[in-house]
Amino acid sequence: MVIYEWSDIVYLGKVTSESDDSLPKTYVCTSDAVNAGFCTSATLGEFIVDLPTGVSQNETTIWTSGITFSGNGSFVPYTGEEDAGGGSDLWLPPDGELPDLPEEDKNYSSPFLLRRGLPLARRQSVIPYTAPINYTIPRKGYYCVGTIPITLLSNPLTPETADHAAFTGTVLFRNTFAGLLPASEYPKIGFYLGMTWAYTLVGAVWASMCYRHRQDLLPLQYYIASLIGLLVIEMLASWGYYRYLNAHPPGITSTAFLIVVAILDAGRNSLSFFLLLVVSLGLTVTKESLGKLMTRCVILSSLHFIFGVVYAVGTVEVTLETASIFLLLAFVIPLAFTLSIFLLWIMYALNGTIQELAARKQRYKLSMFTRLYRILLGAVVLMSIFFVVSSLSFSNRLAEDYASNSWSTRWLLLDGWLALLYLAVFCLIAFIWRPTDNNRYLANVDEIAQDADDYDLDAMERAGHLKADSTDNLNGEHGRPGSPGVGQDVVFEIGDEDDEEERERTGVPRTGGGGPGRGRTEVDEHAAGEETEGLIGAGNGSSKRDD
Template sequence: MDEQICNGIYAGTNSYINVSFDSSSQGQVAMVIYEWADSNYLGAVTPGSDTSLPRTYICTTDAVRAGLCAASDVGMFILDLPANKTVAETSIWGSSIAFSGTPSAPASLTQSNSSVSSSTRASFWDNPDGPPTPPADPSLDDYTSPWLARRALTQRAPEDTMPTTPMTGATIQYIQPIHYHVNKTGYYCVGAIPVTVLHQGETGGTNHTHASFSGTVLFQNEFWGQLPAAEYPKITFYMIVMLAYTGFAAGWAFLCLRHRHDLLPIQNYVSALFGLVVVEMLANWAYYRYVNAHGDGTASKVFLFVVSILDAARNSLSFFLLLIVSLGLGVVREEIDAMNKARILAAAHAFFGVVYAVGMDLVQLETASAFLLLLCVVPLAVTMTVFLLWIMYGLTGTIAELAARKQKYKLGMFKKLYRVLMAAVVALFIFFITSSMSFSSRYEEDYTPRSWKNRWWLLDGWLVLLYMAVFVTIAFFWRPTGSNRRLAMSDELAQDEEDAEDYDLEAIQMRGDRAKMEAMMGIDDMGAGGGPQEGRIALRGDDGDDDGDTVFEIGDEGSDDEGDRRKSREAIVPAKDRTD
């Protein structure tokens, strides 16, 4: 049974906390509303030599006798303020609440348990006779829900004109909801501790009135809707990311249209991935808009499952395409032997991605067990690690092969891809270290108050932006251009003079002519020395041949660099008659 409900609130003129108790509530409760930064002012150190004793939070007759509070504060939370600070200078609101039929001046108090439930309804009005139908909003008369309302563009709640319930210093007889206007953004808590009242009975004996209550707490942020404050920034974030992807996709489509006759297969895959990413970001934005308008329900959970599938499909397709590009498909080789293994790995990564996405939305990090968190994170981390290692291994091999074949243009493209991936790996490593350090303190009392505003960024936002940076950078390097054919399944002609001779017909003929002249002039070698050297012309035949032809071989048979290309090249030239 909860005795305290906490939530983050973005402050504004329309933000407040409203606490309503059901008409069935009986007895008396000590109630407090505060921002977490002031939590150290609640309660007093329990006297005694045992330092492990918890603080005393409720003013009872025993607490009065111990000097922890004044007799006028019996039934209320104890405040331990510094000498130079007043209650008005803090966020604390506290009082004793008595329900119908309960004496307002108890003689003795003890603690018991009850419950307070939380609610995030868009509007709230209540009284001890039960909650009536909330008043209609005139601005929504033409709409079925805030999803279609004009005000949804600004997402601001109606201005809060109700004043905060005053702290009278005495027990408040409950006749209307407790209202607390929020002036400062923070993590606010509502605590309600039921107490037992001892009072004089009609027959002269002592009667006990045990508190029993249930109620609803509304945390109304400055925005309109039912999303918790910690999740609300995702609406704007995914809208901006979706618009950014749409702009990038439009630019990519223009380039594809301009060079439509020279597109490579990998560029068609990137086009499909651009479309999937735009749809996925649109689905994420629509999901949070829907939940903000309609709250959690069956439809919201189905919507969440669809979004999770799209997210997992996007990640898996990205890794799969990155893998086949790194292995050189369509650029270095026409097919990959391990294609089926790559598809199985992509399917496994997609499945574990759905598990992770759904788990992060449904699991409460503060109360989840380490095993459950590991079950959501570890399988996805394993498949991602296999993908990354395989990609880097394949990319390294492709770069080495292109370097050996002296394919400079393709080599430059793959080296750029390698640098981008290395930067992404470093960024992911930093992310995992940061997130691990953050989640390791999730059981600490102040973890949620410290992290509620930026936890969405750590879980979702940072990775989304990292993916966009990597994807857009790679797409820019591999964008459709007039040089597309230089990446096709063909070898690049050598750009230096030495290697170009192997492809240039004119150079081949010039070598033959030079060899012919050297043979006719009796030149055995262009350099000095009598031993066999590179460039030597070996004449075949003898003076007694009457066929008029001499066969000679160009090149050094022992040359490692030129042997394969120049060995067995022969030319037949007429021999000059000797006139000895």
């Protein structure tokens, strides 16, 4: 029997043959190993420890010893037939019966034979098993327990017919934390608790901003508030799920808990991509409705939701080391396919919206969408790097040292990294679309140009805000770029409805100019004059045109 931390496996065993690399190492000290000079008779039954010069076994984590299960060392020879009784039950399994081996296995020849020159009584390092063996963990690591049943000869004077030994046992690992979770999963408890508090803080800040600007909120800002609430619930549910698994063994309750968490996670991802897509398409900013595109967005979001639930359940229920590559791909490929469509569509739509806003000289909105584009581009680059790293990591999952090298960081690779990336991207996007005093200028309101070259005259004519013959004066005295009548601040075009309500409330007739700081009055195309001055927003007088 041997117990060790994985990094010390290089010290176990000796090379069997220097000339034949196909032969495995000799790991157990048997009579053959003693005759070959790999160990001494004093270490019979132990695993062979081959330490370099200057290193003692006390400096490693290796503990090894031979174990016997009774004081007299007797055993029951196995003949392939059910034991009729009359012998010791030392080698019998708990059910009292031995398995019926095939005929070819009855003549099994083992390299771990105690030869007639080294009887069991001469073992000096063998200890009888009378109580559980306790091993104190010296340091953090991936610990292993190895046992090999040594085949004995019933009588040294009889022909060498091997007898199969069999035993059963239980290995109990007690981690530094209290609970049932594997050490590779335990960090998720603290991680999801921290994420819950993080989203709660984001929600509190968002709620305070929404309250200050509650009269000017856009529908998108209500959607973001709802998504923050869903994120808090999801992180709290994930924390509760792993807390439950740490205190209770897997069962029906934990499976139901897992399904709830998977649905919340998939719903969060689908809703996030859906909102990002419709925003990139210009909904509520450049378009009143998406028409048939909205139906396609809903279908894509629904598929992404379904595949997300399957992936979330699969990553928890399936063991990566033993799962086939086809099963893993069945979980990953559908989700990756819908995710790729989402990302490509969002980037394409966002690029089109940016080009449209640039052509219409909408600088304020253009800056928002440009920053959004850069954030998403950075997220795509980071996700591409993550995909490469995770692919390289999972490609080595069948290696014998995969679990020992990845157990402490696997949670970060599977869950933590994507959750942190989502938090960063979400906070940046929410900051761009945060409630401000300019909210009322975002919904279907065009920014008025600051010079004659920046006017989108075609769009203004289509909107009905400018007569075709009124464009002549834009190149006149007051329409020249840099003239005193041109305002230097960003100016938004206010709709007819708001001006009409203001005139009815105050009784003031429509005018074309105003004092300093009042350059935002819309032109009434039915009025006899004051068209050009009202559009340019001059504040030092009025200019009229005679029809």
